[in-house]
Amino acid sequence: xxxxxxxxxxxRNTTGVREPTLEIDLAAVAANTSxxxxxxxxxxxxxxxxxxxxxxxxxxxxxxLASGATWLGATSITEALAVRATGVDAPVLSWLNxxxxxxxxxxxxxIDLAVPSGRxxxxxxxxxxxxxxxxxxxxxLDTGMARDGAAPDEWAxxxxxxxxxxxDGHITVVGVMGHLARAAEPGHPANTTGLREMLRGVETAGxxxxxxxxxxxxxxxxxLTDPDTHLDLVRIGAGLVGIDPSDSTxxxxxxxxxxxxxxxxxVPAETGIGYGHTHVTERATNLALLPLGYADxxxxxxxxGARVLVAGRRCPVAGVISMDQVVVDLGDDPVExxxxxxxxxxxxxxxxxxDDWAHWAGTIPHEIVTGIxxxxxxxxx
Numbered sequence: 001x002x003x004x005x006x007x008x009x010x011x012r013n014t015t016g017v018r019e020p021t022l023e024i025d026l027a028a029v030a031a032n033t034s035x036x037x038x039x040x041x042x043x044x045x046x047x048x049x050x051x052x053x054x055x056x057x058x059x060x061x062x063x064x065l066a067s068g069a070t071w072l073g074a075t076s077i078t079e080a081l082a083v084r085a086t087g088v089d090a091p092v093l094s095w096l097n098x099x100x101x102x103x104x105x106x107x108x109x110x111i112d113l114a115v116p117s118g119r120x121x122x123x124x125x126x127x128x129x130x131x132x133x134x135x136x137x138x139x140x141l142d143t144g145m146a147r148d149g150a151a152p153d154e155w156a157x158x159x160x161x162x163x164x165x166x167x168d169g170h171i172t173v174v175g176v177m178g179h180l181a182r183a184a185e186p187g188h189p190a191n192t193t194g195l196r197e198m199l200r201g202v203e204t205a206g207x208x209x210x211x212x213x214x215x216x217x218x219x220x221x222x223x224l225t226d227p228d229t230h231l232d233l234v235r236i237g238a239g240l241v242g243i244d245p246s247d248s249t250x251x252x253x254x255x256x257x258x259x260x261x262x263x264x265x266x267v268p269a270e271t272g273i274g275y276g277h278t279h280v281t282e283r284a285t286n287l288a289l290l291p292l293g294y295a296d297x298x299x300x301x302x303x304x305g306a307r308v309l310v311a312g313r314r315c316p317v318a319g320v321i322s323m324d325q326v327v328v329d330l331g332d333d334p335v336e337x338x339x340x341x342x343x344x345x346x347x348x349x350x351x352x353x354x355d356d357w358a359h360w361a362g363t364i365p366h367e368i369v370t371g372i373x374x375x376x377x378x379x380x381x
Contacts, residue, residue: 018338020259020292021377024055028254028346030067032240035251036223037068040230045071045093045216047237049079054370055241055254058086059380064240065090073235077101080111093138095177096148099123107133112174116140116149118158121165128170135171137162139210141201143178143194143217155201159208166210175214176202180229183222184245191222195229221246242346243354243365253354255369256345257376261310261337263289264330273327274319278303286330287318290341295323297372298343299361306360309342309351311335344368 037044046069052060061072061083072092074080080094094106095114103124106113108131115121115137128135139162142149150158165171178198182188198217205212218229220239225246238245242253264286271281288310294300298321306317308328318329328341342351358365 018260018340019377020257020290020296021379022372023256023258024059024378024380025252025254025256025346026059026063026380028242028252029055029060029063029240032242032251032254033064033067033069033236036234036236036239040223040234042230042232042234043071043214044069045073045233045235046240047073047219047235048083048240049073049075049237050370053237053241053243053366054372056378056380057082060240061086061088069236071233073237077106077111077113080106081109084109084111091136093175095138095140103127103135104131104133107131107135110136112136112138114138114140114148114177115158115162116142118150118154118161121158121161121171125165125168125170134169136174137171138175138177138214138216139173139205139212141176141178141198143180143197143201144190145179145181147179149178152197152201156204156208159201159205159210162205163208163210173205173210173212175212175216175233176205176210177215178217179219180217180222183219183226183229184247186221186225186246186248191226191229195226198231220244221248224249238366241369243369245364245366253346255354255372256351257343257372259290259292259341259343261288261335261339261341262291264335264337265289274322276320279319281318281329286333286335288315288328288330288335288339288341290326290328290343291324292343292376293322293324293326295373296376297368298326299357299363299368299371301362302357302360304360306357307352309345309349311339312350314350314352 046064048061051057075096093112140149180194182190214233215231216233218234222229223234242251269283273279300321303320307314315328318327345351347353354365354368357368
């Protein structure tokens, strides 16, 4: 596999001090993908929505396919077109589109479409009839989230209409799909109910004369914890980049965020730091200034408790995280400007992890990795 090249931006700014950098480890993506491929009997869809969970759509897509995934998944048609623009020939599924989405363009680029309602099906059929394309669709059933997908009491009507459109030559029903609300909680009754609804929906589709080749329900958590949900295809997004929502399996984190120390100052006890002086030093100490903040994805609500690794030691954030900068309390350690601080990484050297930052911010790691701003330099390796 050809390794994608890093951003052409320089690794040093005009003052000679290195920039904050997000290092993306494609070897970790490859290892995680291979692990899922080995775990399932069916196929693996690599979900690369939200710019590959913040890791780079093109790089993650190509790495996942080279590591055994056979499908790619995205949210909107726009995202799916970006996936197709990578030059890959694998099937691509888009599953969240308005009724008036550009079905013709999607068909032209061989993008499969999720169909969650009768209105969506009508729109797809009409677009296919006008354009002469035969749309590839995955009928989407609500299996317990009350979110996307057809409600169970609407399902029979949807599959009958889909079969009629298939006979008329406007669509091919490739798959039936659902999603589990509580897959991160292995053994929860909602997962049993969701799987039962899914299998019942597939059976109803069969009664209508449909023969979908891809039944898919499980995402990362269910793939790791419940083999009964694997069916023909699993959809792996967060797991590709090292996030396990079920906390059952140690995957390899693919991100490392670093920043240079741009200034160090010695301050006396009782020094207020940052906006509102929310932190006041208890003793004389050294403070380091890092040039990144909440505009770059560091969660402001993580200020109390957050740590970064500086010179081999976890040091606390002092005061609130600002838009462009964060202050770190070094204690009495001598640190020079230009020293690399590790904001988060895999944790191999004692640095905080994405999970740590999610805990400090009271959120999930998905939000941390997809929230890193675009002014942070990317380095792919």
